[in-house]
Amino acid sequence: MSDLAGEAAGRDAADELAPLRAAFDLDDGAAYLDGNSLGALPRAVAPRLAEVVRHEWGRLRIRSWGESGWWTAPERVGDRIGRLVGAAPGQVVVGDSTSVNLFKALVAAVRLGGPERDEILVDAATFPTDGYIAASAARLTGRRVRAVEPGAVAREAGPRTAAVLVNHVDYRTGRLHDLPGITAAAHAAGARVVWDLCHSAGALPVGLDEHGVDLAAGCTYKYLNGGPGSPAFLYVRQELQHRFDSPLPGWNSHADPFGMESGYRPAEGATRGRVGTPDILSLLALDAALGVWDGVDLAALRAKSLALTDFFLRCVAAYVPGDRVTSVTPAAHAERGSQVSLRCPGAGEVMAELVRRDVVGDVRPPDVLRFGFAPLYCRFADAERAARELGEVVRSSRA
Ligand SMILES: Cc1ncc(COP(=O)(O)O)c(C=O)c1O
Ligand SMILES: Nc1c(O)cccc1C(=O)C[C@H](N)C(=O)O
16 A cells, blocks of 8 residues: 555544545445535435425325425525525525526625616636626626626725626636635625635535625535535525515515415515525425534534645645646635646546546546545545546556
8 A cells, every 4th residue: 555545544544524424325436526516415315305205295295385394495495504604594595596596696786786886797717607697687787797806806896896796616726715805805895795605515614694795606416415406595695685686586585475466575584585486306305415414513624625635636746747737726725625626638538537447526628627525525545546546547648
């Protein structure tokens, strides 16, 4: 056994979060490093979904909206996510996709400001959907979009800025942006800030309430393990809820949905962020998946995440010829999410070979290998193996 493999074994043995891996349906023979795209399956999900289908839907049928708590599930599950992103109860609602929630949040953010605020600042390297949504939100509200580096928000935001849309962790590089600083800078300019938490929720502490974030959205199928296409979440800070003017006011966000009124009267609280009927099966799968977080300390989660990515970077330096890969993930802990991205010529072929060897990451254009480290189930041994196999693959592809 190499020194690094021995070190990995020792660190896994000492890892206080290691027992949580047993709560997931994972093959011991594979290194699953793609939880930043699709989280692994928690074992509790399948039996719970079977019960929901057989009993709640099959036997109780329509009664389940009340008796099984279906009607209030978006807020109940929202509060469970709230704990993981630093939001006190009553501010998170679950439903729709991230894209749809970003649209609601961004339009509502613009509507909170005056007409003189005629621009929306968007993270220049944003995940595409955010950029598309921002462009549409701008057209609908008569604003224009300006792309800025997140680090330049303090310089760029001004009296014309209505809203700033930023990714907490960049999907391609794994760079963690300064949420407290950027939020404060937007506020200093009188603007609202909307955070995309897709790559930070369940990966690291977020502190939405603590840092005074206005609005946020994120997906639940990555580090929250809700399953493919599981519903997203929307955070609306409590003080803003009574002024949250949704661009998608469906009957589920009406103050009296079963009054069937022709005029729209918004519900109070996070419920105002709903639109139509919740996707109950996916929502309850997510609810069951969230059980793995009970009792998890987010400081311990962050410590393990950084230890895993540090260790992986050391293993890459030891095993992979330096002229073949370059890390685009910041070395500084304060700037790193829970993934490591390596630029590598021929990244597509390299990752295909890694996947054949049961080391599963993914690739983003133009040539970035992504390795996501979900701290609840990734092992130091996975990090060592992934780097070792990567070294072998790039050596053999050069030969
Ligand atoms: C940063 C970010 N935002 C948004 C999305 C996607 O949103 P949706 O859940 O609507 O597909 C993703 C991933 O697909 C993402 O990485
Ligand atoms: N949502 C996805 C999907 O439906 C299929 C494949 C991947 C995804 C992803 O989530 C990709 C991810 N947002 C990314 O960081 O690139």
